[in-house]
Amino acid sequence: MAYWLIKSEPDVWSFEMQMKKGAKGEPWTGVRNFTARANLTKMRKGDHAFFYHSNVGKEIAGIAEIVKEAYPDPTAKKDEPWVVVDMRGVEALPKPVTLEAIKKDPKLKDMALVKYSRLSVQPVTEAEWKLVCKMGGVKS
DNA sequence: GCCAACGTTGGC
DNA sequence: GCCAACGTTGGC
Numbered sequence: 001m002a003y004w005l006i007k008s009e010p011d012v013w014s015f016e017m018q019m020k021k022g023a024k025g026e027p028w029t030g031v032r033n034f035t036a037r038a039n040l041t042k043m044r045k046g047d048h049a050f051f052y053h054s055n056v057g058k059e060i061a062g063i064a065e066i067v068k069e070a071y072p073d074p075t076a077k078k079d080e081p082w083v084v085v086d087m088r089g090v091e092a093l094p095k096p097v098t099l100e101a102i103k104k105d106p107k108l109k110d111m112a113l114v115k116y117s118r119l120s121v122q123p124v125t126e127a128e129w130k131l132v133c134k135m136g137g138v139k140s
Numbered sequence: 141g142c143c144a145a146c147g148t149t150g151g152c
Numbered sequence: 153g154c155c156a157a158c159g160t161t162g163g164c
Binding site for chain 2 (some may be wrong): 117125
């Protein structure tokens with residue numbers, strides 16, 4: 001299983017809204033960046049992703065799961081190459097992990113979230129995943 | 141609201 | 153194919 005991190009402004013699409021969509025999930029639309037798109041296409045059904053709230057909150061709010069692999073983005077214009085995956089909310093972190101906390105931890109300073117702060121779909125290593133889960137009060 | 145970082149576009 | 157200009161993102 002691979003791990004990812006996806007970013008959303010909670011004013012536009014929050015983790016709470018994601019959870020309300022239930023098990024069927026919801027297309028993750030609006031990615032308009034080639035690096036992010038490349039990551040989207042690498043996602044496999046069952047992979048997990050951190051749901052990060054950018055701008056407002058600046059924290060990892062929960063965990064999502066890919067329920068459908070990449071297919072053409074229905075919100076893209078004709079002939080544009082963008083794709084989406086379907087994502088469902090799995091669980092909220094009992095203790096959301098803030099960007100500040102991630103920056104403070106030397107083991108997390110290489111996270112893409114810190115180094116490539118503008119990338120909206122990023123890979124997460126297994127070590128990073130486990131540590132952030134621990135910090136967030138998630139057991140697994 | 142500012143600004144740094146960085147991706148994209150377009151002129152040459 | 154380089155690079156300047158421009159637009160967007162996102163932290164502060």
